[in-house]
Amino acid sequence: MDIEAAGGVVTGGLIAGAIEKPTGKAGEDHTGICADCGAETSGNFCSNCGQPTHVHRTLLHLFEEVLHGVMHFDARIWRTLPLLWLNPGRLTREWVQGRRARYVSPLAMFLFTMFVMFFALSFMPSHPAEAPGPERIASQRQDLVEAEQALAEVKAGFADQTSPVAVAAIGAADETVRRERTRLTEVEREVREGRPDGLVPGSWQANLKDAAESGKKNAGSGHGFAATLLKKLQNPDLALYKLQQTIYKFAFLLVPLSIPFVALLFLWKRGFTLYDHGVFVLYSLTFMAMLLMLMVVAASLNSVLGGLVITLGILGIPVHMFAQLKSAYGLSVFSALWRTVFLVTFCNVVVGLFLTAIVYLGLGH
Template sequence: MTGSDPISDAVVAGSAAGELGDAIQASRRKKRERYSVFQAPTPAGACSNCSTQLSGPVCHSCGQTADTYHRPIWDLLTDILDGLFGLEGRLWRTLPPLMFKPGKITQNYLSGVRARYVMPFRLYLTASVLFFLLVFAFDGIGGGDDTPATIDPEDVASVEANLTNLDAQLAEAGISPEQRAEIVRMTEAGIDQAQSPPDLPPEVRTMQGQVNRDEIKRSFRQALLPEDFPAETAGEDAGEDGPVVVGDGVMVDPNGLDELPLPVRRDLADRADRIIDSGGATLAAEMQRWAPTMMFCLLPLYALMLAAMHFYKKGYFFYDHLVVSLHFHAFMFFLITGLSLAAHIIPGWIAVMIGLVWSNWYLYRLHRTVYSHGRFSSILRLVALDFAYLILLSFALLGLLIVSVMTT
């Protein structure tokens, strides 16, 4: 029987077309490649890593690409950027289902569909880098108001009148002028620098800020080291001053630390002095340094909570729960980053409400898709996870504050 087999012809034709395409690509690459003193230890057509005969641009044995990378640096950078941000890149095939189809890429990845998506750990790193870059490099989230604080002249006049009345009342009580002046000075020092009259000279505002910091440091040391202030701490109200403001929104309560050894309390007092002198900048810098580590440590803990919640289900392994945790945290980082940028356009409370609703809906759909739970069961697990994670996050933030203070 003469004639050719159509299937064989198609295979041969496809092979020839593939060889021709490889030859054209190799020819183009040959023109771009430069001479290098570093030559492959294997003959041409063999993998330079494991010596396996190549049948394509990637070794089927060890997975190493056949590219020598002896090309202009901008050519290599173009390949990297195209692979990451190109329309055909994995990132753009991963983000839409990650954000709008909860559980889809997680289920696909655990089922073996992986080449088309960004690896879970790399996806988490990308999301966390974007998030912390926004929070730290651009000084926080949301549309902050940089307008200098101002006070109505009538309020300034009212404060001055109150101080005058205070001086008169102290005089009627028989307090000496020196004592009255000291009490009025301390009362004035209690006014926050940001709330000072806007027309004060810069040197006066600087001096007032230093007075405030000195008062805070003295109050903190008095509560933390009563041995150094025997006269001041002999009264009945000793150690009942409450929390002390040491920075922007950071409050520390020294009470309850008096049982620590004296050297430890002295070290804490010295660290507190450095934090207060910097206006909380050193503490904020340490918290920024340790925050990514804290979030990274939460990943396996969240996976453990998922594993404990599904201990009775067969066929689920800790690796599966860890992938769920990575995808969920990556989603949260991308969501908060996007809403933080949107907070410059929409009211902040709307952005917060969108974040709360979206994140809980995502977690609900995650249980429905990945773990195949019913509606009621998914809602119960959602509430339980929210509550447990809130407690875990509270302890993590407390640990972050302690570590930041101890490394300041």
């Protein structure tokens, strides 16, 4: 179990619960004096300072408050979730128009969902991809054969020529053959004896480390972002851990990165503010996070089921965007359709910007 992820879930739940306004329970009627400010009260909350009039002093209630802050599963969640999945435009529109008491706020929903997502993903099993030894050797031998054929073609093309171009071309092809032959020797030794660094031959960790070492050799003793990145990629597991932690800590960057692109779609339409776009983005990102969790869980349970869920999920993303745009902003079918096309494109741009920021923040210094 990832203790940091579990702590993050608790923290995220408490944050989400803290920013939610308290709601009273029907049927309660507490009258008397407020324990905090001394004002007379006649309801669930003090009209002067806002404190609940019924003050619990039991250990059981303390436990209840923690669970409520973490899970936040009161009646509003069951009204919010179905709309988020089936009618996101109505949910967005009603929140923007002020009908908020019945729903979980978009920020609270987003924060808690992101924390739960990373908590759930931390339990997913990891299956290192290992190519069978004979297949790796056969593949490397094929690369060597192709390199030798290329060398023979270069020599035939520059037969009886001693020009600098001919010498350089033959030398480059010969160097490629030498490199592939050395690599074949290394692969055969790895399959027979294992890697000196303990990584599984053919796994993504081993391939990434080899690529990083090769890139570092080609780049020389340079400095800057590229050199730092190549150096850290030589420890793939640590690099992956840092990236996961960075994504976990800076997932909120998706919101400010997305809002300007949504605003561009309505630049010439009056009546919509950045707040409206922010609510749209928060609910949309919450849906995407839930969908990602569903895809990962399905893929972990069964490959066929995972493939089906992933396919349907990818197809469902633009459908969800279209439905949310059309209903939330009161658009026609055509207006919502072309905005959906642009929004999908903008999502790719936002993801690219986000991943670039994550790589820089996690591995670039």
